[in-house]
Amino acid sequence: MTTIRDVAKKAGVSVATVSRFLNGSGYVSADAAKAVTEAVEELEYELNPVARSLNTKRSSLIGLILPDITNPFFPELARAVEDVALSYGYTVILCNSDEDPKKEKNYIETLKKKYIAGFIVTSNQLDAPHYADTKLPIVALDRAINEKIPVVSSNNKEGAVLGTNALLERGCRNILFLRGPEALNPANDRYDGFMEAIGKSAVDYRIVTCPFHYADSQKIVERELKANPVIDGIFASSDVSAAGALKAAAILGRNVPDDLQIIGFDGIAMGEMLSPGLSTIAQDVYKMGAIATRILIKRIENKPVEETFYEIPVKLVLRGTTRSVE
Amino acid sequence: MTTIRDVAKKAGVSVATVSRFLNGSGYVSADAAKAVTEAVEELEYELNPVARSLNTKRSSLIGLILPDITNPFFPELARAVEDVALSYGYTVILCNSDEDPKKEKNYIETLKKKYIAGFIVTSNQLDAPHYADTKLPIVALDRAINEKIPVVSSNNKEGAVLGTNALLERGCRNILFLRGPEALNPANDRYDGFMEAIGKSAVDYRIVTCPFHYADSQKIVERELKANPVIDGIFASSDVSAAGALKAAAILGRNVPDDLQIIGFDGIAMGEMLSPGLSTIAQDVYKMGAIATRILIKRIENKPVEETFYEIPVKLVLRGTTRSVE
DNA sequence: AGGTTATGTGTAACCGGTTACACATACTAT
DNA sequence: ATAGTATGTGTAACCGGTTACACATAACCT
Numbered sequence: 001m002t003t004i005r006d007v008a009k010k011a012g013v014s015v016a017t018v019s020r021f022l023n024g025s026g027y028v029s030a031d032a033a034k035a036v037t038e039a040v041e042e043l044e045y046e047l048n049p050v051a052r053s054l055n056t057k058r059s060s061l062i063g064l065i066l067p068d069i070t071n072p073f074f075p076e077l078a079r080a081v082e083d084v085a086l087s088y089g090y091t092v093i094l095c096n097s098d099e100d101p102k103k104e105k106n107y108i109e110t111l112k113k114k115y116i117a118g119f120i121v122t123s124n125q126l127d128a129p130h131y132a133d134t135k136l137p138i139v140a141l142d143r144a145i146n147e148k149i150p151v152v153s154s155n156n157k158e159g160a161v162l163g164t165n166a167l168l169e170r171g172c173r174n175i176l177f178l179r180g181p182e183a184l185n186p187a188n189d190r191y192d193g194f195m196e197a198i199g200k201s202a203v204d205y206r207i208v209t210c211p212f213h214y215a216d217s218q219k220i221v222e223r224e225l226k227a228n229p230v231i232d233g234i235f236a237s238s239d240v241s242a243a244g245a246l247k248a249a250a251i252l253g254r255n256v257p258d259d260l261q262i263i264g265f266d267g268i269a270m271g272e273m274l275s276p277g278l279s280t281i282a283q284d285v286y287k288m289g290a291i292a293t294r295i296l297i298k299r300i301e302n303k304p305v306e307e308t309f310y311e312i313p314v315k316l317v318l319r320g321t322t323r324s325v326e
Numbered sequence: 327m328t329t330i331r332d333v334a335k336k337a338g339v340s341v342a343t344v345s346r347f348l349n350g351s352g353y354v355s356a357d358a359a360k361a362v363t364e365a366v367e368e369l370e371y372e373l374n375p376v377a378r379s380l381n382t383k384r385s386s387l388i389g390l391i392l393p394d395i396t397n398p399f400f401p402e403l404a405r406a407v408e409d410v411a412l413s414y415g416y417t418v419i420l421c422n423s424d425e426d427p428k429k430e431k432n433y434i435e436t437l438k439k440k441y442i443a444g445f446i447v448t449s450n451q452l453d454a455p456h457y458a459d460t461k462l463p464i465v466a467l468d469r470a471i472n473e474k475i476p477v478v479s480s481n482n483k484e485g486a487v488l489g490t491n492a493l494l495e496r497g498c499r500n501i502l503f504l505r506g507p508e509a510l511n512p513a514n515d516r517y518d519g520f521m522e523a524i525g526k527s528a529v530d531y532r533i534v535t536c537p538f539h540y541a542d543s544q545k546i547v548e549r550e551l552k553a554n555p556v557i558d559g560i561f562a563s564s565d566v567s568a569a570g571a572l573k574a575a576a577i578l579g580r581n582v583p584d585d586l587q588i589i590g591f592d593g594i595a596m597g598e599m600l601s602p603g604l605s606t607i608a609q610d611v612y613k614m615g616a617i618a619t620r621i622l623i624k625r626i627e628n629k630p631v632e633e634t635f636y637e638i639p640v641k642l643v644l645r646g647t648t649r650s651v652e
Numbered sequence: 653a654g655g656t657t658a659t660g661t662g663t664a665a666c667c668g669g670t671t672a673c674a675c676a677t678a679c680t681a682t
Numbered sequence: 683a684t685a686g687t688a689t690g691t692g693t694a695a696c697c698g699g700t701t702a703c704a705c706a707t708a709a710c711c712t
Contacts, residue, residue: 003698014662019700026701027660049439050379051698055667059376064420069401069408072595079396082422091436094390094420096408110417113375214599243599250601269398270596273540273569275576329668340692345670352671353690377668381697 002043011039022047059115062296065095065104066122071212072240072268073285074122077141080289081120088297090117097123108134117300120292121145137299139292143185150299150308152292156186159281159314160193163235163263166279166316168201170261170323172233175203176224178210178217178245180237190237190265206231210241217244218251225252225260232260239264239271239280246274246321262321267314276320288312328369336365348373385441388622391421391430392448397538398566398594399611400448403467406615407446414623416443423449434460443626446618447471463625465618469511476625476634478618482512485607485640486519489561489589492605492642494527496587496649498559501529502550504536504543504571506563516563516591532557536567543570544577551578551586558586565590565597568604572647588647593640602646614638 004022008015013032020026021036028036039045053059062085066074082092093116095107104123111119118137123145140151167175177194180187191207198205206228210220217236221244225231236242242264246256254260256276264271267282291310298305318324330348334341339358346352347362354362365371379385388411392400408418419442421433430449437445444463449471466477493501503520506513517533524531532554536546543562547570551557562568568590572582580586582602590597593608617636624631644650 001698004700005698015699016663016701017661020661023700027658029660032660046439048380048698050376050385050441051667052700053376053667054374054380054669054698055700057667068405069395070405070595072398072401075395075398075401078420079394079422082395082420091440092420094404094408094418096405113372114417115376214595240599247599247601269396269540270599273566273573273596273600275573275601327668330670331668341669342671342693343691346691349670353688355690358690374668377697378670379697380668380699381670383697 001048002045004045004047006043007036007039007045010043011035053115057115059117060090061093061111061114061116062090062293063093063095063107063111063116063119065097065107065119067099068096069094072270073266076269076285077122077289080286081293084290084293084297088293090297099123112136118296120289120296137296139296139299141288141292147308150292150295150305150310152288152295152310152312154186154283154288154314155311156189156314157193157196159265159283160190160235160237161197162193162314162316163265163281164194164197166263166318166322167233167235167261168197168203169325170233170257172261173203174228174230175205175233175235176221176228176231177205177207178221178234178236178238178241179207180241181209181211187237194235204230210237212238212240214240214244214247217241218247219244221245221248222251225249225254234260234262236262236264239266239268239278242278242280242321243270243274246276246278256321257323261323264321267317271317272319274321279319279322280317282315282317284312284315327374328371330371330373332369333362333365333371336369337361379441383441385443386416387419387437387440387442388416388619389419389421389433389437389442389445391423391433391445393425394422395420398596399592402595402611403448403615406612407619410616410619410623414619416623425449438462444622446615446622463622465622465625467614467618473634476621476631476636478614478621478636478638480512480609480614480640481637482515482640483519483522485591485609486516486561486563487523488519488640488642489591489607490520490523492644492648493559493561493587493589494523494529495651496559497652498587499529500554500556501531501559501561502547502554502557503531503533504547504560504562504564504567505533506567507535507537513563520561530556536563538564538566540566540570540573543567544573545570547571547574548577551575551580560586560588562588562590565592565594565604565606568606568647569596569600572600572602572604582647583649587649590647593643597643598645600647605645605648606643608641608643610638610641 004015004018008018017032018036021028021033064081085092097104120139122141138149140149142153144151179191210217234245236245242262245262249256249260264278264280267280271278271280330341330344334344343358344362347354347359390407411418423430446465448467464475466475468479470477505517536543560571562571568588571588575582575586590604590606593606597604597606
């Protein structure tokens with residue numbers, strides 16, 4: 001393995017000069033620069049990042065902490081983070097936290113020892129003291145940890161307004177809202193949006209809390225539809241719940257969309273594979289991940305970060321579970 | 327930060343003794359062990375993995391190379407790898423290769439510099455010279471790279487036999503087989519299994535190559551069903567293709583499963599969310615990932631690895647796209 | 653002219669571990 | 683009694699970079 005000392009010898013300069021040239025720090029004459037460049041070329045020298053880390057106490061590692069990559073929302077996020085990280089020369093470490101504070105903390109401790117450069121965190125747990133006192137750059141997704149930590153989030157409230165209005169415009173007069181878990185920030189924002197939009201109408205509605213879980217949602221919706229056959233529209237706070245609702249409708253022989261219209265929230269790929277295709281409020285998850293990563297890298301590299309709150313617009317995607325507006 | 331020198335001083339021994347004790351290498355007296363243990367405790371000493379890496383040229387990083395985490399097959403795999411890695415004290419780096427040899431190579435080079443401990447590779451490209459000459463421990467998923475590299479794979483052929491027979495037993499007399507891309511090992515094994523099972527029957531069949539892509543599959547199946555209305559069974563080499571087939575059937579007004587039965591392959595979570603639920607040959611993806619990781623870690627730690635080929639059994643999961651056997 | 657400041661470079665300490673080697677003592681075997 | 687092996691420990695070099703500091707020269711002031 002060629003070391004910086006080999007390069008220095010070949011170029012006829014000191015290691016300090018080589019290091020300075022390689023890092024663009026301090027003064028290096030044109031002659032020295034040329035000699036070093038040539039030596040690097042000839043020896044095919046590549047800097048050892050571990051040795052560098054040891055004394056700079058920095059690395060090019062980014063930690064991505066998310067509840068569970070298996071949740072259909074996260075792969076696309078991970079992909080975006082990885083793409084952007086790669087393009088800036090960073091490497092992504094995958095951490096499934098299961099929303100367990102102990103696991104999260106453990107990851108943070110472990111990775112700190114490796115001089116990790118920063119974290120992207122998608123945590124749903126509400127108290128996060130171990131983030132607060134971390135000096136490391138962090139960017140949060142979907143939920144605020146504290147004022148100093150930038151947040152990237154979908155415009156959940158607006159999305160919910162959009163979805164609710166879509167159902168109203170399509171003639172729904174009795175809407176079931178599948179509210180997400182109260183512990184989740186985005187679920188609360190979506191709830192607010194629904195309430196705002198529904199409040200402006202004179203339509204009947206019903207709200208049921210429903211986990212972002214397929215089988216549970218199916219059961220809940222089955223029960224609701226049986227108990228309240230007048231329901232002619234369902235707005236689910238997640239696509240997974242919407243899929244459960246769709247299944248429940250199928251089981252009960254309800255005709256979607258003629259008899260019952262459904263809109264989900266998230267925009268996961270599965271939506272289009274359902275029959276009928278799921279209408280949904282699509283989040284631009286890739287964009288969220290990409291932006292979060294860019295902000296993180298700016299923070300890591302001490303570049304100025306303009307804002308601390310980034311809201312990504314959502315989009316109404318109409319497929320088969322809603323009718324066209326007449 | 328406490329260093330090994332602080333510990334040595336506190337324990338009244340040399341750094342060499344501390345290091346030996348910590349690594350369980352060389353001789354350490356009971357007295358010294360006790361003193362070091364106490365000093366470590368009191369000082370809350372934690373070893374610096376970067377410093378260690380620098381001279382051992384090893385780390386506790388594992389690289390997971392896969393085509394695209396966004397593909398529904400991979401999140402569960404990644405989850406398994408991460409779980410097992412974590413339990414052994416390793417950390418997982420996520421690498422989306424897009425099946426691009428350049429990207430793969432680049433990752434390997436980059437991570438080698440970080441003294442990565444080993445790789446788990448799910449690569450579909452057939453030539454992989456850059457793996458061959460790598461001294462690093464590697465475990466492959468789903469395809470053999472060379473004889474020295476252990477492979478973990480589903481029992482694809484048997485799965486295909488199972489699926490084909492399931493359709494036959496359920497009365498299908500004209501089966502469409504959606505063959506996966508020829509470049510993929512598992513697709514070929516599934517093809518072999520189908521041919522073997524269908525050959526033993528006297529049933530008509532038709533084979534069409536079809537990418538593991540939803541919209542494309544849908545189009546292909548729509549075309550096929552129109553051209554050959556006699557088709558009463560579809561065996562798809564992937565669940566995504568099966569989902570496309572199911573959609574095509576819905577569009578053409580074919581009744582699944584009374585008129586047309588469908589079986590997929592993979593067992594991705596989406597299958598149960600479809601209506602009707604997708605019958606499929608389920609791979610135990612989690613198990614594949616977990617086993618691959620355990621083997622890799624054995625290799626990394628120079629423990630004996632019994633075999634170099636691990637075949638994980640698949641399972642027939644019957645849901646709504648197939649009838650019950652009368 | 654003389655003092656500042658900018659430019660350029662090298663030596664050597666340092667980051668925080670591991671380990672080769674030298675040395676000392678205790679135990680075994682002959 | 684003596685060689686040979688097992689046990690135990692410390693010193694110092696080393697992994698491959700970065701950087702504080704000292705020093706030298708050139709350019710820019712007033």
